[in-house]
Amino acid sequence: MNSASMVAPCRLRINGQDYAADLPPSVTLLDLLRERLDLTGTKKGCDHGQCGACTVLVGGKRVKSCLVLAVSIPDTAVTTIEGISQDGQLHPMQQAFIDADAFQCGYCTPGQIMSAIALLEEGHVRSREEIREFMSGNLCRCGAYNGIIDAIEQVAAQRHRDSAGEAA
Known part of the structure; x- marks a missing residue:
């Protein structure tokens, strides 16, 4: 089996919405958010965890999403900048x-x-x-x-x- 065909289950709750898919294990949380879910508020800066542009909350803790593999945090709540406003009001x-x-x-x-x-x-x-x-x-x-x-x-x-x- 070549590595391109390998996938792993990914189950997350992103901004209060359940997300489930089979993903290549190498997909970062940042790339999942931006490229697959079109949540582009989270920015790709250095892609090495040095700038913080990709910071999101995972289980209530701040993480640099470019350093986290999406499949490595199963059943976890993820909050992005798009998910912090309430009822149309800014956070x-x-x-x-x-x-x-x-x-x-x-x-x-x-x-x-x-x-x-x-x-x-x-x-x-x-x-x-x-x-x-x-x-x-x-x-x-x-x-x-x-x-x-x-x-x-x-x-x-x-x-x-x-x-x-x-x-x-």
């Missing part, structure tokens, strides 16, 4: 990126946003330096880093206000 992080002017060309923005959402869940927002450190796997060639940090701080502050209001 708070998307809105914060707009408010803070946290992008220029926009190419890295989906990966930055997905990483920022995970960063909040991880609790790494105690200082600008900590945010910068934990976002260091996502590169922005335009240098919009201060705006990105401002956006993350904006959402963190709003979450803090919301949770303080609920506790009262």
